[in-house]
Amino acid sequence: MKPPAPLPFLPPADPPTPRRTLAQEVAARLRREIAHGIRAPGSMLAEPTLAAAMGVSRAPVREALLELERDGLVAFDARGRTQVCTMTAIDFEDLFALRLALEPMAMAHAAQRIAPPELDALQANIDATLTTQSLGDLSRLDLDFHALILEASGRPRLCALWHSLRPQLECWLGALHRKHQALTGQVRQMTMASHAELLQALQNRQPEPARRLMQRHVQGWYEWLPTLEASP
Amino acid sequence: MKPPAPLPFLPPADPPTPRRTLAQEVAARLRREIAHGIRAPGSMLAEPTLAAAMGVSRAPVREALLELERDGLVAFDARGRTQVCTMTAIDFEDLFALRLALEPMAMAHAAQRIAPPELDALQANIDATLTTQSLGDLSRLDLDFHALILEASGRPRLCALWHSLRPQLECWLGALHRKHQALTGQVRQMTMASHAELLQALQNRQPEPARRLMQRHVQGWYEWLPTLEASP
DNA sequence: CCTCACAATACTGTCGACAGTCGGCCGCAA
DNA sequence: TTGCGGCCGACTGTCGACAGTATTGTGAGG
Numbered sequence: 001m002k003p004p005a006p007l008p009f010l011p012p013a014d015p016p017t018p019r020r021t022l023a024q025e026v027a028a029r030l031r032r033e034i035a036h037g038i039r040a041p042g043s044m045l046a047e048p049t050l051a052a053a054m055g056v057s058r059a060p061v062r063e064a065l066l067e068l069e070r071d072g073l074v075a076f077d078a079r080g081r082t083q084v085c086t087m088t089a090i091d092f093e094d095l096f097a098l099r100l101a102l103e104p105m106a107m108a109h110a111a112q113r114i115a116p117p118e119l120d121a122l123q124a125n126i127d128a129t130l131t132t133q134s135l136g137d138l139s140r141l142d143l144d145f146h147a148l149i150l151e152a153s154g155r156p157r158l159c160a161l162w163h164s165l166r167p168q169l170e171c172w173l174g175a176l177h178r179k180h181q182a183l184t185g186q187v188r189q190m191t192m193a194s195h196a197e198l199l200q201a202l203q204n205r206q207p208e209p210a211r212r213l214m215q216r217h218v219q220g221w222y223e224w225l226p227t228l229e230a231s232p
Numbered sequence: 233m234k235p236p237a238p239l240p241f242l243p244p245a246d247p248p249t250p251r252r253t254l255a256q257e258v259a260a261r262l263r264r265e266i267a268h269g270i271r272a273p274g275s276m277l278a279e280p281t282l283a284a285a286m287g288v289s290r291a292p293v294r295e296a297l298l299e300l301e302r303d304g305l306v307a308f309d310a311r312g313r314t315q316v317c318t319m320t321a322i323d324f325e326d327l328f329a330l331r332l333a334l335e336p337m338a339m340a341h342a343a344q345r346i347a348p349p350e351l352d353a354l355q356a357n358i359d360a361t362l363t364t365q366s367l368g369d370l371s372r373l374d375l376d377f378h379a380l381i382l383e384a385s386g387r388p389r390l391c392a393l394w395h396s397l398r399p400q401l402e403c404w405l406g407a408l409h410r411k412h413q414a415l416t417g418q419v420r421q422m423t424m425a426s427h428a429e430l431l432q433a434l435q436n437r438q439p440e441p442a443r444r445l446m447q448r449h450v451q452g453w454y455e456w457l458p459t460l461e462a463s464p
Numbered sequence: 465c466c467t468c469a470c471a472a473t474a475c476t477g478t479c480g481a482c483a484g485t486c487g488g489c490c491g492c493a494a
Numbered sequence: 495t496t497g498c499g500g501c502c503g504a505c506t507g508t509c510g511a512c513a514g515t516a517t518t519g520t521g522a523g524g
Binding site for chain 2: 475477
């Protein structure tokens with residue numbers, strides 16, 4: 001049917017995971033909207049309304065809402081209706097307590113088995129941090145850095161658990177950043193210094209010092225963030 | 233309209249959560265079938281087949297499969313088809329490493345804030361353990377005991393993370409138990425003794441000793457289970 | 465006998481529709 | 495004016511159907 005046409009130039013051809021389903025797109029969009037505060041905590045998400053707004057049927061929307069519930073961004077009431085979760089100070093503590101349990105462990109594992117390409121990716125992340133302009137980009141790179149370490153730990157469930165917390169972290173940090181855009185430079189400085197130390201610890205390949213360093217790093221954030229709240 | 237009829241006898245009236253949706257029932261059934269080994273690891277789960285087998289349409293089945301994926305019992309390939317996960321020795325280590333990170337932390341929190349009704353529930357669990365006949369019942373009560381402690385910790389996310397691991401634990405323990413029914417008595421003895429110690433530690437309300445005890449308890453199981461494997 | 469092309473099959477992702485149910489609003493009566 | 499009852503609307507849970515696509519079996523040809 002087609003003329004010979006011997007691959008004029010191969011099309012974009014990134015078949016690894018272009019498997020974007022509508023449900024995933026809806027979920028990604030809702031995640032962004034929640035993280036950006038467009039969907040306020042406590043507001044209801046009705047399936048027909050969302051479906052109409054996004055030009056799809058209810059099926060992908062329903063699937064996306066189930067995914068957001070897994071992420072802890074929305075909750076279903078007894079009658080199945082969906083509501084954007086509200087983050088309290090207790091949730092904040094809870095979240096960081098879990099980071100404090102999971103990330104040092106991942107760091108110890110990663111120090112034992114990390115490979116050069118992964119170290120390069122971490123270095124690239126630090127380099128990219130240099131040119132960020134907004135706190136939004138900065139915190140995305142920050143979480144990416146930690147995600148790389150989790151993946152380098154080689155523990156799939158550990159990694160999965162951390163990723164199930166990430167959307168809530170993004171949501172929390174997003175709310176924080178909308179109030180403190182002015183601090184970008186200072187935060188970037190802190191982040192880069194800490195991450196460079198973490199990278200160095202991974203290169204040294206000693207699990208225990210690496211674990212302790214990550215413990216201090218997360219603890220440091222945990223103790224520093226409330227000071228931001230106190231001084232708007 | 234009605235004659236006086238002063239509440240002849242109030243109907244079953246358990247409106248707390250009879251909100252069983254078809255998707256939840258399908259998910260529960262599939263979970264059981266996977267834990268019991270009826271759905272072998274690696275076997276495919278096609279939506280139309282399952283829907284026909286259970287007498288429902290594809291919609292609840294699809295929702296149930298998403299839930300099972302969240303539980304880590306099934307996985308989707310690149311084309312969206314569903315496959316029962318296979319558990320390897322690495323997965324086993326992974327799972328227990330996470331218990332070792334989460335449960336001692338929960339134990340420390342629970343020791344500080346547990347209330348009498350929750351202590352009673354733990355005692356009732358230990359009592360129920362006395363009359364169990366099968367390893368299946370035994371491990372369900374065992375996991376219930378730990379779940380009660382997680383809930384008593386008052387950290388919703390910590391609890392949610394642990395619950396996301398539970399189906400995999402049930403699956404693993406189920407496979408183990410089908411091979412070692414003979415050991416029920418011995419296992420019951422060990423479990424009851426350990427759980428009584430844990431309950432005592434909670435009553436003492438001291439976080440650090442409680443944490444260390446739970447650490448030893450989980451570590452003990454982690455080191456004991458492989459010896460079961462070695463001596464069938 | 466092996467290989468290649470084609471047809472038949474099977475499954476996923478998505479859509480629109482329907483029944484059941486609950487909350488809210490309006491009107492009516494005391 | 496206030497309390498009550500019935501009607502309307504909205505939303506969820508579920509169903510059946512369709513298009514697109516990859517897989518498998520089959521048959522023809524070398």
